[in-house]
Structure formats: structure tokens, C-alpha cells
Amino acid sequence: MTATTLDTPPAGPGGKPPAGRGAARGHRRRGRGRIRRGALPYLLLLPALLLELLIHLVPMAVGVVMSFKELTQHYIRDWGAAPWAGLDNFEVAVDFDAPVGEALLRSFLITCAFTVLAVGLSWLLGVTAAILMQDPFRGRGLLRALFLTPYALPVYTAVITWSFMLQRDNGLVNHVLHDQLGLTGQPTFWLIGDNAFVSLVVVSVWRTWPFAFLVITAALQNIPREVYEASAIDGAGIWQQIRRITLPSLRPVNQVLVLVLFLWTFNDFNVPYILFGKSAPESADIISLHIYQSSFVTWNFGAGSAMSVLLLLFLLVVTAGYLLLTSRGRKAASA
């Protein structure tokens, strides 16, 4: 009977009004159904939310707690018992006159330089390749696939291959540069000393630029052909087209792309770790490795956590600042 109440269309003006009780029940039903339907997305999201909480937020909170503790090897087994250190770990980390803080600052600056170079070059390569491949030509698909290969390879395999190629005595790079082309008087060290920084930038760019290429290629599909045709009729050359049509149209995509590349590169642990092992050469002492070294190698997890928290704060501030700036720019543009 309830089912029919729900399914029968409302009685017409001349018809008998439905029984009061039945109508009320039908209403409640509908209300509850709506709540249920409203709750469904949340229910379905629940597992993801819980996992997010467990995998991301809880460890992050634990890390923040750890940074206030004197968590050395004496306490790792029962780290609830580790004494509170207050701000000691942070003071050590930011005391730039003392050795530990000085080393952290150095590592931070190296990371900044590395990030600027790697993101800049990746973006430049990505945008150039994407624009060059905007117009169809024979073999375009093949080239696109080829360009995406570094992104498709597992990072460990790819970077370990690089580390073999960069070896001084038996590496492919020196074999070509020194043995075959004779460009260098002596075989070059690529994995130790100052050149390690160059190697790191090259490998990192090699790994990330396909992502920039992919995203920009997708974004270029959205720029209507007609705009280019119209501008060509108006006499715009290729450079003007790029400057006045392509780049402005890419602006929103670029904003997100650069942010993502920045975060990935600044935080990258895999590439330097696989390339250099547990202790990077001084010139390539990237902050993620430095923090790893400070926690795992010297067994001082409190200090390591404090450095991680500082890094987190820095990245949050940069991201927030960036989003604020770019959204203001967008608003101004749309106004």
C-alpha cells in the first residue's frame, strides 16, 4: 500500500484527497530517502577519508609531535617515554651560526637553486616541445610517445641506469664525451664533487619535463584554431602568436603546473637517493636527503622531524602565497 501511495500521481482537483495518514507517511519516506541519498556520497567517501586520515594526516601529526621530543636512539623503542624537548630541536635547526643549522641552511639554499633550475628547464622544454608538436606532421604520435618514455619508466630503474651511465671510469657519458668526442682532457667525475649538482639537475629535468609536456599538450588542444588563423590574417608571425595567443591561453594551466612541479621537485627524495646513496655529495645535498640523514643516519628522529616540520611550513607558506598571488592576478584579469 505504501508503495502505491508513493507511485500514484497526486489526485486531481476533482479527485478524492489522499488519506491524511498515508500522505504524512509518504512525506516522511521521501524526506528520509533524501537524507539517505544525501548521505550516500559521504558514505562512499568515508573509506577514502579514513585512509587519507590514516596515511597522510595522522603521520603528519605524529611527525609534528615528534619534533617536540628528544627522540634519539635511547627512546625509539618506547617513544612515548622520550622527554619533551620544547623548542630545542627547532632552535638547533634554525641556529644558522651553529654547525647543524648552518648545514641545514646550506642544504636549503642548494635545494632552492636546484628547484628553480629543474622546474624552469622542465617547463621550458615541455612548452617548447608541446608548441612544436601542435601542428600535425608525419611521426608526431611516435615522437610524443618517445618524449613520454621517461615519465613512464619506473623511477628506480631509470635513475639507477643514469647512475651507471654517469660513472667516471665505465660510464656511457664519459665514454662519449671523453673517449669518443675528446671534449674533456680528463674523464669527468659526475657523481662526486661539484658536478654532482649538474648531474642531479639533468636527471631531474629528464624525469619531470615529460609531465610538463603532457599537460601543456593537453592545454593546447583547447585553443581554437580560428584564433591563430585570424591573427595570421592580421599579419602576426609565429613569435607574436606564441607571445600573444599561446602563452596567455596557457596561463591557468601553467599556474597549476608550475606549482605542482615546484612541490614535486623541492621534495624529491627518490632521484637524489638512488643517484648518490645515503649521503649526497656536498654540492647536491638536497634537503630531503639531508633530513633523512639527520634522522636515520644519526638516529636523531626529533631533530629530523623538526626539520621536516620547518620544510612543511615553508612549502605551505610558498604554496599559499603563490595561490593568493595567482588568484588575485586572475581576478584582476577577469575584472
Add this chain to the structure above:
Amino acid sequence: MRRIRLAATAALATALGLTAACGGGSSTGSEGGNDKPDELTYWASNQGTSLEHDKEVLTPEIEKFEKKTGIDVKLEVVPWDSLLDRILAATTSGQGPDVLNIGNTWSASLQASDGLLAWDDETLDRIGGRDRFVPSALAAAGAEGQDPAAVPLYSLSYALYYNKAMFAEAGIEEPPATWDDFVEIGKRLTGDGTYGVAVEGGNPVENSHHAFVFGKQHGADFFDAEGNPTFNTPEAVAAVKQYVDFLANDRIAAVGNAEYAQNQSVKDFATGKAGMLLWQAAGSSLKAHGMKPEEYGVAPVPMQSENPPEGRNVNSMVAGINIAVFKNSDNLDGAVDFVKFMTSTEEQKILNATYGSIPPVKEAQQDEAFSTTDLTVLREVLSTTSAPLPQVPDEAQFETLVGDAMKELFADAAAGDEVTTESVRERLTEAQQQMQN
């Protein structure tokens, strides 16, 4: 309707399952017991030529134990570069193996973290007593005056490996006994693409072992009596400089050695690129690279002089692998039984003979398998002129920090920068300053 309920139930079940899983992990700090007497997990270290090789060697032995006790043993061979991280993670989470191998130099550091079962006399008696083991090996299983944190399993020492053919060609009859001779011979062997010695300059752990031995010979200890670091004493500087100088100033090692970190030096020696090598139990690796046992000789590592004074007549660390029981084990009795099995005279003979190491169990050492020329050298060094690395909580940090400083010094030398007493002191001072606690 039913679907929504199903989704809700599934979500709830997932949530409960996850929290339960976390709850299970919170046994940190609690003691182990004997709740699961039928199973054991064993983390073995990489002793053979590969992880697979280790599995092949250990599986038949472990099957003997399983047959005898009915305990199911899960074996995992953990590579060296991740073993310590894994142990630290296990200690932190309380979720680890029941039995595990550790590098014996980590003993005191791990002892301080309190994750391993202490071997008091009563526990030691369950595996046959303290007296079964070589004292120097047992001394490298924990801080002095405390119950050992582990039991010695395989003993190793450094030795000087030399290429007989290259020595004969250069008219050298005897392996060097002093470093002066070593450098002189090295210079005679260097030329035409070959070098006197190969060093693993990019490997911090290897570097730190040499720093320790050279340190002992110069009278440097790297830690004072309270366990505080003394990395940059004049003696320590002289010791580190002497080793780095093989590449930097004596030039008897190839500059490329500065980045060696994957045992390339063993390969260089085996293929005749270098005439000498300072290594522990290199036999099986040399064989893997195609060098036959009759092609190389083994001698003790040189000293500073023919007759060094007492206390400075050290030419190797007490190297080796210890076996330990994880305190949080749910099968403590079974774990101790497994250690008893692995340190039994019979197993000691089989395993050490396979790996080319020396049994730290006295009775097993008598076996003639360990009387070959090279193992006799290792055995004598171990019993007379070896010393354990400092058994202090910060030892692991010494290996990394001093080893890294030496890696940077090698890199400086390779880049053509001069390595001086001053530059060595600077690097070692920086290393010491990174020790905060």
C-alpha cells in the same frame, strides 16, 4: 536501500579493520612472550654473493631446524644498505622479526635503543654458555660491562690481498709488513693503467673501518672514556690522512676510486687493474669475478713499524655478524632455540665454511676447513691483533659521519684539490659538530 546499507557496512568494516590493524601495531614498549610458539621470522644479512645465494645456503639448514622443532621459520635476506633502517623501523613500531642478523659494530648502538633481548648468563647458558665463544667476538656484541645484545655468528677480519703475478713481475718477493713498504710497493706496481691498490673511496662504512684501524695504529680512539666523540684529534687526523693519501698524495690508487661504492675495488683487484686490496673475506667475491685462489696471496694488514708498541699493534677491526633476538618476539623461547641451532658447532662449520668466514665458536674453529692459508691469516689476526670498534651508543654515527668526511676528502683529491693536514682536520671537525647529543 540494500545497496546503501551494504556500502555503509563496508565502510564501517574498513574503518574498524584499519583501526584494529593499527591497534595491533601498538605493542611498542611491551615485552614479548611465547604467544606464537610455532612460527619465527628470521632476517638474515647478505653474506653470500647475492641475496639468492644466501637463500640457497640457508634454506636447507633452516629446514633441519624446522624438522627438529616443528617451528615454521620465515626467512628474509635483507641487503646491507637497508638492514639498519629496517631494524630501526622495527624497533620503533615493535613489529619486527623474531631473530635477526646485525653488523657487530652496531651492537652497542642497538643495545642503547633497547630493542634486542639482553643475553645474561642464564640466557647464554641456554645456548651452551659464554665460554663456547671466542672472547674478542663476544666483546663486539655490546657495551663493556653490560650483557651482550647479541651473539657472534660469523667472524671476519681485514687482510691484505695481493696479486701474485703482479708482485712477481715487479720483482717483489714478500707482501709488505709496514705502510712504508706498502706505499713503496704500491708505487712500483703503479703505471700503464695498473695501480698499487684499489680503495672503496665512495663507501662511508668501508672508509670508517680503515679510519678505525689507522686510528688505533696512531693512538686515536674516536671516542673518549665517556663515549663522547673525539674525531679531530691530531692522531685521528694523521690516521685519516694516511689512508686518503694513498689516492691523494702517494697516488698508488686510481683517482676513479674516489667514487667507488659498489665493490668496484674488488673487481679492479680481481681483474688485475690493482695489485693490492684491503678487504675482509674477499675469497668468494674474487672467485665470482674469475680470480682463482692460487692467483692471489693473503697477508695481515701492514702496521706502522715492524714492532709496534702494545696497544698500537692493531691491524683489523673485529669484524663480523652477530645474531640477535628481537625483544618484542612472540616466540622468545623458539627464538633462543633458533640462535642455539645457528651457533651449534655443526651449523657453525657449515655456514662459516660456505661464507669464507671464521666461526666465533671455539669448538668449530678447530675444523680443518678453517686451516687454509688465507683463513689461517684471518684467524690469527682475529685472535692476536684485532680490536673491536668502539662499543658506544654513538658508534653507528661514527661510521657515517667520519666515513662521509673521508668520502668528501677522496672527492677533493679526485677533483685535484690538495689534501692537507689542515683540510683533513676541517672535515673531521665538521663531522664531529654534526653529533648533537
